[in-house]
Amino acid sequence: MLAFPQLNSGAIAQAPFHRIRTTRTAANRMADGSEVRGPDSSAARLAWEVQLADLSDDELGRIAALFDAVEGRVGRFLFLDPAGNLLQWSEDLSRNCWQKGAMLQFAAGVADPLGGTGAARVTNAGQSAQDVAQALAAPATFVYCFSVYARAAAPCAVSLAMVSGAVRQVTEHAVGPTWQRLTLTWSAGGGVDQMSFGVELPAGASVELFGFQSEAQPAASSYRKTSDTSGVFSAARFAGDEFAVLTEGPGRHGAVVRVMA
Numbered sequence: 001m002l003a004f005p006q007l008n009s010g011a012i013a014q015a016p017f018h019r020i021r022t023t024r025t026a027a028n029r030m031a032d033g034s035e036v037r038g039p040d041s042s043a044a045r046l047a048w049e050v051q052l053a054d055l056s057d058d059e060l061g062r063i064a065a066l067f068d069a070v071e072g073r074v075g076r077f078l079f080l081d082p083a084g085n086l087l088q089w090s091e092d093l094s095r096n097c098w099q100k101g102a103m104l105q106f107a108a109g110v111a112d113p114l115g116g117t118g119a120a121r122v123t124n125a126g127q128s129a130q131d132v133a134q135a136l137a138a139p140a141t142f143v144y145c146f147s148v149y150a151r152a153a154a155p156c157a158v159s160l161a162m163v164s165g166a167v168r169q170v171t172e173h174a175v176g177p178t179w180q181r182l183t184l185t186w187s188a189g190g191g192v193d194q195m196s197f198g199v200e201l202p203a204g205a206s207v208e209l210f211g212f213q214s215e216a217q218p219a220a221s222s223y224r225k226t227s228d229t230s231g232v233f234s235a236a237r238f239a240g241d242e243f244a245v246l247t248e249g250p251g252r253h254g255a256v257v258r259v260m261a
Helices: 057-069
Strands: 017-022 025-029 035-039 045-055 077-080 104-110 119-124 130-136 144-151 156-164 167-175 180-186 195-201 206-215 232-238 245-249 252-260
Touching: 045 057, 057 252, 119 195, 130 156, 130 206, 144 156, 144 167, 144 195, 156 180, 167 180, 195 206
Parallel strands: none
Antiparallel strands: 017 045, 025 035, 045 252, 077 232, 104 119, 119 206, 130 195, 144 180, 144 206, 156 167, 156 195, 232 252, 245 252
């Protein structure tokens, strides 16, 4: 899988970086001089300008290798938005992108920790552990942080899980009546380029969950709600055919990278 690489820090970008959204409005002038206007969603574009400093030889080499592999702006690659939530429909577990255990029961519209009603009450009516998870095509070599808010009227244990092929990482968390944000950071280290992020409930447990989020970095940032669009861009391109590098010393390189999707 061709993907924009993570830095040695585990992040996709360095701060500050710019994320630019471009939209277009279509206008139709009528015979009487009036205008009808509407959004032209097919022309919407996202672009990132990432200023990188103090890159090691290895970091610079991986970015340059990708640039060469896609021949500048000709080819496409996977780009994980450094300011985005990689999961779709982060507050709607009824969507098909979520894989749900057969014995799980869901109730939407529950009060959430941010003052809204975006949480869901998930009850495991089965006799064994059940999970709700979402998979995405992403490099198994990357570091990811998966997070979700949880609380339970009756204290219980909830497990967060990341899975890549036959490799699995699970952490168990004690959940009580107060909202808390649970996190799991992990890298599969290689293998199948697919990652799954999920929450597992023990038999009989009833837990309120909110704000599912996955990020390609070692720690959780502020929660960002998603709908049908997430921070995974499988057809990104470099915005130009030149990759300029400023070398300040041994193992100290700088570059400005522009990506569009």
